[in-house]
Amino acid sequence: MSRRLFNFNGGVKPPYNKEASLGEAIADFFAVAPMPAEFVIPLHQSVGGPPHPLVKAGETVKKGQLIGGPDGNVSSAVHASTSGRVKAVEMRLMPHTSGLSALCVVIEPDGKDEWIDHAPVPWRSMSPGEVRDALRDAGVVGLGGAVFPSHLKVNPGKQGHLDTLVINGAECEPFITCDDMQMRQRPDGIIKGAAILRDLTQAKQVLIGIEDNKPEAVAIMRAAVDRLQAERIEIVAVPTRYPAGGAKQLIRVLTGIEVAHGKRSTDYGVQCFNTGTAHAIHDALELGRPMISRILTVAGNVDRPRNFEVRFGTPMNDVVALCGARPDSDRYIMGGPMMGYRMPAETVPVVKATNCILVGSKAMFPPPPPEMPCIRCGECAKACPSDLAPFELFWFSRAKIFGKAQEYHLFDCIECGCCAYVCPANIPLVDYYRFAKSEIWARENEKSAADTARERYEFRLAREERDKLEKAARLAAKAAETKAKLAEQQADSAAKKDLIAAAAARVADAENKTNAS
């Protein structure tokens, strides 16, 4: 069984540091830790519109109860992580680098952890649209880190079926082992989820790509495919190279298809889901369980790195407490060392995007050496897995020439950090790209707001003009009417005068006649 694999350009081989957290099985946080005092569940946990709160302070909720309703189609629902009482619906610090707050539902657990009534979804007898709605209402989003609502991706595309469904178990980011452990311990759910996705997207083949530094996971997943007799599903070991777990990179490696700028993988008949997402889709449809927890890795500057299944809303420091953070720890990073974000506080909640809590210290992440001038050596271009010219993007982002940066396809950058990793001048390239991207987004938002304002202003002017014309027309019509009436009256009175004159004449005639006779 040998499949021809392809290669993506660039990439790096950072130290993986994965072994430490692979020693112990996934622990259910509820089984090994005391109940947190409160669950802070942010309503906005996925790409798309923020869900609106469906509960009020004081209400009791059950585990799995809908607490945030999706806002339109590009949005995803949010559920209560455990049973208890809603303490508040208020602004709380988000697990986001900005250190800003957003609307969260705060639940005080009652300790019973009681499920709401739930039943499997009869997805085989439902229309594709109904299945998508079910996934949206179950809050299923991509667990690889991008948290894109999965229901929008469960789509066979224009041609009515997919050629290849890629299930992404590459997990290329250092330190993170949550997908690896899930594949080792819960392969059946992933394979069954992949089979559901295969049927929903009518995919001709399903390729589960796993980096070859996880031989145990590959063997266990292969055994599971054989045991479950899953059709058209193949486990493929792919060469270990960061970022092989990027969707476009993995698609390239497995199928040889290079997704062009401005295109989507579905245009080529390919779609990609994370292994954890496949498992969550299985849970949502076959068991009727909404997404209320995920597996995450705690690693870095801790004594006992491990994977946990954690409910959303659990404070990060409660989870880290189980692993023994070393005294010099001074920061939490959500995600890995390459693409992760620094957290504003240790108490921020675990959310759907939290695949890893990387505990860091000054010794582990020394302050970056001073940035030196770019000498255009081109190392970054060699390392870029998206085939961009990072040094050009850097120039234009630094000089704030955003139009040019976009011309060089800034938005095709996946922020993998390979360019900054190899840069001999220690330039924090990704920071510049993130800055440029958020500036461009802000400008585009401003521009569209200005366009709307212009449109509404012009409409108002046109409406006022129209009103004026209509009023003038109405007045003119009325004036004409009055004039006609007046004329009629005048005509009437003239006729009357004539009659009177005639009568007077007759009277005069008669008088004359009588006088004469």
Place this chain on the structure above:
Amino acid sequence: MISALLVMALGAVILGAALGYAAVRFRVEGDPLVEKIDGILPQTQCGQCGFPGCRPYAEAIARGEADINQCPPGGEEGIKKLADLLGREAKPLSGEHGIEKAKSVAVIVENLCIGCTLCIQACPVDAIVGAAKQMHTVIATQCTGCELCLEPCPVDCIVMEPIAESVESWKWQYPVFEIARRSA
């Protein structure tokens, strides 16, 4: 000699005809400069520039009757863009037209509103809904922050609230790194 003249004359006629055709066929409707200037202006429609809206101001700039530094909501960046477009020197915002403020939206204090509809008539972008003797409210996403509704309100129940930064609107900062001091 004559043939040379004829060839040149013929060339002139052909080129002239081509230019004449192009002038009719690809005629530009309206003044493209006004469109470009209008595209830079923030469309607040606040009238602080002294013209009754962004487009009249754009037209005045295009005619050379107004300076480029009269738009406070556009701010310094807007002036810079206008200067780039028109090939002029950028200059600071003229003080008599106002100062650059943080972007804000109008909010009607609802228990004070008497339902007089004066603000509805003043709003240049129809961003206030309500009816006579009914409470009015501002559609925050459509409000440009022009402040034109403040003046007509007889009970002063409209306040301007700066737009708070949210997780969605937050921007990554320009990377600033300390320059390592050279040890002597």
